[in-house]
Amino acid sequence: MPALNLATKGLNVAAIREDFPILQQTVNGGKPLVYLDSTATSQKPGAVIAALDEYYRKYNANVHRGIYALAEEATARYEAARKQVQKFIGAKSFREIIFTRNTTESINLVAYSWGRANVQAGDEIVLTLLEHHSNIVPWQILAKEKKAKLVYIEVDEQGLLREDQIDRLITDKTKLVAATMMSNVTGTITPIKRIIDRAHAVGAVCLVDAAQSAPHMPVNVQALDCDFMAFSGHKMLGPFVGILYGKRALLEGMTPFIGGGEMIREVFLEDFKANELPWKFEGGTPAIAEGIGLGVAVDYLTALGMENVREHERELTGYALSKLQAVEGIRILGPLDRELRGGIISFDIPGIHPHDVAAILDREGICVRAGHHCAMPLHEHYGLAATSRASFYIYNVPEEVDKLVETLAKVRKIFNG
Amino acid sequence: MDDLYRELILDHYQHPHNHGELEDADISFEDSNPLCGDKIRFEIKLKDNVVQEVRFNGKGCAISQASASMLSDELIGKSLDEIRKMNKQFILDMLGIPLGPTRIKCALLPLKVVKAAAYGLNASPDEEDEE
Numbered sequence: 001m002p003a004l005n006l007a008t009k010g011l012n013v014a015a016i017r018e019d020f021p022i023l024q025q026t027v028n029g030g031k032p033l034v035y036l037d038s039t040a041t042s043q044k045p046g047a048v049i050a051a052l053d054e055y056y057r058k059y060n061a062n063v064h065r066g067i068y069a070l071a072e073e074a075t076a077r078y079e080a081a082r083k084q085v086q087k088f089i090g091a092k093s094f095r096e097i098i099f100t101r102n103t104t105e106s107i108n109l110v111a112y113s114w115g116r117a118n119v120q121a122g123d124e125i126v127l128t129l130l131e132h133h134s135n136i137v138p139w140q141i142l143a144k145e146k147k148a149k150l151v152y153i154e155v156d157e158q159g160l161l162r163e164d165q166i167d168r169l170i171t172d173k174t175k176l177v178a179a180t181m182m183s184n185v186t187g188t189i190t191p192i193k194r195i196i197d198r199a200h201a202v203g204a205v206c207l208v209d210a211a212q213s214a215p216h217m218p219v220n221v222q223a224l225d226c227d228f229m230a231f232s233g234h235k236m237l238g239p240f241v242g243i244l245y246g247k248r249a250l251l252e253g254m255t256p257f258i259g260g261g262e263m264i265r266e267v268f269l270e271d272f273k274a275n276e277l278p279w280k281f282e283g284g285t286p287a288i289a290e291g292i293g294l295g296v297a298v299d300y301l302t303a304l305g306m307e308n309v310r311e312h313e314r315e316l317t318g319y320a321l322s323k324l325q326a327v328e329g330i331r332i333l334g335p336l337d338r339e340l341r342g343g344i345i346s347f348d349i350p351g352i353h354p355h356d357v358a359a360i361l362d363r364e365g366i367c368v369r370a371g372h373h374c375a376m377p378l379h380e381h382y383g384l385a386a387t388s389r390a391s392f393y394i395y396n397v398p399e400e401v402d403k404l405v406e407t408l409a410k411v412r413k414i415f416n417g
Numbered sequence: 418m419d420d421l422y423r424e425l426i427l428d429h430y431q432h433p434h435n436h437g438e439l440e441d442a443d444i445s446f447e448d449s450n451p452l453c454g455d456k457i458r459f460e461i462k463l464k465d466n467v468v469q470e471v472r473f474n475g476k477g478c479a480i481s482q483a484s485a486s487m488l489s490d491e492l493i494g495k496s497l498d499e500i501r502k503m504n505k506q507f508i509l510d511m512l513g514i515p516l517g518p519t520r521i522k523c524a525l526l527p528l529k530v531v532k533a534a535a536y537g538l539n540a541s542p543d544e545e546d547e548e
Contacts, residue, residue, distance in 0.1 A: 353478035385454035
């Protein structure tokens with residue numbers, strides 16, 4: 001891409017872009033790739049890709065219990081990655097870091113294991129209207145099974161969570177609060193600390209969906225004092241692996257989720273003794289290369305500094321919000337103040353379906369997502385079946401925002417003549 | 418200027434044929450595309466098992482709406498048996514635009530609805546549209 005405008009603060013984006021092989025290509029007949037879908041999955045730096053390659057070429061072996069050099073190396077690196085993740089989110093112990101398939105599986109683990117044992121008929125589970133389906137459906141399944149009740153904290157006209165409802169809806173009937181830290185649709189940053197504190201004040205447990213926050217801003221589980229946190233490696237430069245953080249005392253008290261190899265200490269004909277944390281929750285051979293690759297991704301982000309990542313995205317989001325608001329007829333979901341949101345902008349252009357918007361943007365090499373973004377209740381609230389969503393990460397630049405805005409004008413021209 | 422959004426498609430999208438509702442429809446059916454939440458409903462009036470009148474309504478992208486509009490024209494005068502025999506290729510030929518694997522689902526949603534209506538079933542037994 002010629003003459004990149006790299007005037008955003010915080011990061012050396014030109015150098016960062018060099019690290020991402022996928023960004024070096026052109027698509028659709030010579031158009032530079034403009035990747036604006038990091039909310040769905042981020043691109044991966046060469047170092048992460050190389051780590052996967054190296055594992056398969058040099059020390060591919062199953063982890064734990066292998067009495068040979070390859071297996072020992074694989075185990076050492078896999079477990080080292082766990083400690084890197086522990087440090088990245090400020091957990092007390094590596095035993096509190098469980099590798100899963102993705103954020104969805106992390107949340108389901110809590111719903112099945114902690115939820116089944118602790119939620120009873122008449123109990124309330126408090127969610128927010130901003131949740132992704134993966135932080136709604138597991139609780140619906142649990143609530144149905146236990147005859148518990150789901151309660152939703154609503155959003156105001158700005159797209160912010162209604163703080164006035166926090167104290168009113170989280171009560172002594174509440175057993176669990178499950179809330180996102182950043183919406184994957186509106187980018188809204190939620191008052192998560194207030195929610196966690198309120199949950200604790202009424203004796204409830206709080207799970208934080210950090211799928212969109214952990215990759216984009218500093219997150220510290222001890223400062224937040226959350227009980228569980230779920231997020232995904234693939235949204236933070238890493239491979240396809242999920243993470244569940246849980247406070248050790250809670251995890252110790254929980255029954256295993258997936259039974260099988262790895263998660264046991266001893267197996268008898270009628271019963272088993274579970275392995276210690278964190279392996280108790282990692283039934284079967286894990287995604288070893290992916291776990292190791294996640295460690296490399298965490299190193300990459302740590303070297304950049306999460307404050308700098310947030311600063312870069314704050315700048316870019318502010319720029320994008322001002323540019324996009326000038327598009328005729330556009331409706332942007334969520335707060336228009338960059339301080340209150342991350343780099344995720346969903347929008348609607350009345351009369352033009354998001355699929356058509358995305359298809360025309362694609363012709364210009366611009367990748368955005370179109371649909372309900374796994375948040376149908378939130379779209380229902382806005383009276384929309386679908387929206388288009390552009391999202392940013394460390395490798396995006398203002399010039400890409402310009403290209404988006406220019407092409408949106410083209411979209412309007414195609415449809416309105 | 419654009420293969421996908423040629424004039425014919427946009428014209429059907431902006432000025433759909435047979436759009437609306439039928440008060441005394443003999444058969445009707447609706448279905449949605451779970452990927453994008455698009456919804457299409459077809460209502461059909463028959464005489465001796467031949468389509469006399471048809472209306473469609475619902476929400477969707479230009480491709481699915483144009484496909485519904487063009488398909489509605491094609492349905493008039495056709496018997497239920499003929500409708501049951503319509504296939505994916507018929508729709509692709511009718512639209513005459515290049516479609517990728519995702520957009521093909523948009524284009525085929527109207528046919529899926531119409532065939533389900535013709536079979537009087539909850540889903541089309543012909544799964545060729547399920548790529």
